[in-house]
Amino acid sequence: MKKLNRNLLFVSTLSVAVGVLGACSAGTPVKQEAGAQAPAVNQKKEPVKITMLNVFYEAEAPKKDNPILLKVQEHTNTELTITWVPSSAYNDKVATMMAANDLPKVLMVTNDKDPLLRNSIRSGMFWELGPYLKSYPNLGSKLEKAQLSNSSVDGKTFGLYRTRDLARRALIYRQDWMENLGMKEPQNLDEVYNLLKAFTFNDPDRNGKDDTIGLVDYKGLDKATSVAGWFGAPNAWSAEGTPDFATDAYMNMLNFYKKLYDEKILNQDFGIMEESQKHDSFMKGKAGAKLHILGDLQDIGKFDPMFKLFPTAKIDAISRFSGNDGNRSIAESGYTGIFLIPKTTVKTEEELKQILTYFDKLLDKDMQNLLVHGVEGVEYKVVDGKAERLKPEDPTNRRVGWELGLYRGDAIPKAVMRAEEAKANKMLLDNEKVAVVNPFAPLDSxxxxxxxxxxxxxxxxxxxxxxxxxxxxxxxxxxxxxxxxxxxxxxxxxxxxxxxxxxx
Known part of the structure; x- marks a missing residue:
């Protein structure tokens, strides 16, 4: 299981002005003086104001006039007042707010497994949202059961999760090296071993030097559970209560790694290497493969520095193999953070429903297109049902979309997509069918x-x-x-x- 860092409680606190969507009813007739003008009907209500705290990772925080934020407010009839806190200071800010019980109306928590937070949830500090979701067309139909379960507390839903792919683990490797060696994509772990060995000893980059290794990993070895899963291990725990590391399949993974280490196919300094160094080794052409996520293919542009350094370089990935054991994918939580609604600041059910209406409208297709692609007509246009970019993607707009969004599955596809990204998207969908979940993920001990x-x-x-x-x-x-x-x-x-x- 993942380590729990008690000192890290990452919280994004949304100050959101959530408006009531839908027109005002005519209500009770009003007695008027003769000749007086009748009161207007179907008048749009004023936005409901809510405060928000959120994290940002870019060099500069989003401004109030950010086009994504303006469009969200327009569509949802809200007035968003967001205080953006840099990631380096975010933990301290959140801890201070929690200690002072100075909470916003919507609180986004990135570490929802923190024991202090879970105790606060159990104490009744936050609204239970589960019973309300079915009353909303989007919230009641688009949220996934696995993610709702993984983010639950005692089987109850208190937060709305921000989705991410459920089964995204993969072996990322140099396809051009494989082709240089006249080899094909591995179909099982024996063939993976043969490929990694050839990457180490057969001069895959054709530079005439003995300067490559097959697999690079780091001291965390967190993605090694993918290999254990291919051997048939459970995801952290079996339903019977056996930890993954106590299974024969996990032992097979350790022996596999030991063989790679003994034969110098695995980097000999993995026990002291940091994760950033692992990725750097791959980027600089020193290693032929690494265990990571399919996001590497989805965001293939981040390898452009490698492609500039090695113009013939190509990246590919394997996420599952044929067979009873290999045809499976170790799942992750399927989300990154949850939105909580505190009872201390949202005191009535009426206001709670207004906030849930905001989230429900945020799941409309137009909003998903906005959060994924940007402003239509400015950043992209729709051509044959696909998003064709009009200018390079703005990293701040993209980050705003990630921080505010819940589910993104209804956004239209890109018109132009690099082959690696298209392949990764298909693999992620296929992996969900054979995803091995952690049955104890929502539980406490x-x-x-x-x-x-x-x-x-x-x-x-x-x-x-x-x-x-x-x-x-x-x-x-x-x-x-x-x-x-x-x-x-x-x-x-x-x-x-x-x-x-x-x-x-």
């Missing part, structure tokens, strides 16, 4: 909250030691037994009990 990070560190350290040959099979089993004694068995009991309640 008191032992995990108290000791989970420390216990996981013991397993992570043992994993690196095993791959490097510092410990053997017995040492690995001893690490698992220590994990059990130090709280792992108690954690299993707690998760199984919570899972049983959830299934009732």
């Amino acid at each position: 008191a032992t995990y909250l108290e000791k989970g990070a420390k216990l996981q560190k013991g397993i992570d350290d043992a994993k690196i030691k095993f791959i490097m040959g510092v410990i053997d099979d017995k040492g690995w089993k001893a690490a698992i037994e220590q994990w059990r004694k130090d709280g792992g068995d108690k954690m299993i009991e707690e998760y199984k009990a919570e899972y049983a309640k959830l299934k009732k």
Whole structure:
């Protein structure tokens, strides 16, 4: 399972002025003086004002007159007043607001598994949204069950999630190197090994030097669970309460990695390498493959510096193999952050419904096109049902779209799409059909909250030691037994009990 950092509570706090959509009714007739003008009917109501705090990652925060924000307000009849906080200061800002109970009307939280936040949810600080969603045409039909489950607390929906692809893990590799060697795309893990070995020893870049490795990874080894999944391991936990690292399939993954390490097909400094260095090694043409996500193909433009450095370079990806084990994809949460609505600032059900109306309208197709492509007629035009860009994509507008948006599946496709992106989009859809989810993802364990990070560190350290040959099979089993004694068995009991309640 992912490590829980108790000190990081990433929160985007939306100050949003949410208007009531729909016309005013005529209401009770008003008695008038003779000749007086009748009151106007169907008059548009004034926008409802709400405050918002949100995070930004670009060099400059979005301005009030940002075209995306203006269009959102126009469509939803809202007045958005957003305070954008840079990512470097965001944690402190959120922590301060939480401690002071100075919350906005919409609170976006990026780490919804934080124990302090979950305790606040259980204490009744936020509205439970689940019972209301079915009353809204978009919220009731477009939100995915898996993501709603993964982001739930005690089986209840308190937040609206910001979607991301559910099953996006992949082996990213140099297609041009493979073609230089006269090889084909691997169909199983044995062929993956052969390809990585050839990347290491057969001069795949044709520079006449022994200066390449097959696979680059870093000390976190977080994407190695993809390989364990191809061997048949569960996603973090099995429904019976077995952690993935205690399975034979996970052991097969460790042996696979150890073989790569022993034969110097895997970078020998992986145990001390940072994740950014892993990607840098691939970008600079030192490594032929890395385990990452299909977003690399979707955002293929980020490899343009590599393509400039190596004009013949081509990138491809593998995310699943044929067979009972390989034909599966380890799923992630399927979302990145959730929007919560505090009861301390949204005191009435009427106001809650106004805010939910805003989110529902944000899921209209016109809004999805706006958040994905920008302003129609300015940034793109529609040609044969597709978005054709009129000018280069604005990174600030794109970021605003990501931070505000929920679901993006109804946006029209791009008219011009690089081949890698088109392939990745199809792979992501196919992967959802064979996605292996973590059955315990929405659950809590008191032992995990108290000791989970420390216990996981013991397993992570043992994993690196095993791959490097510092410990053997017995040492690995001893690490698992220590994990059990130090709280792992108690954690299993707690998760199984919570899972049983959830299934009732």
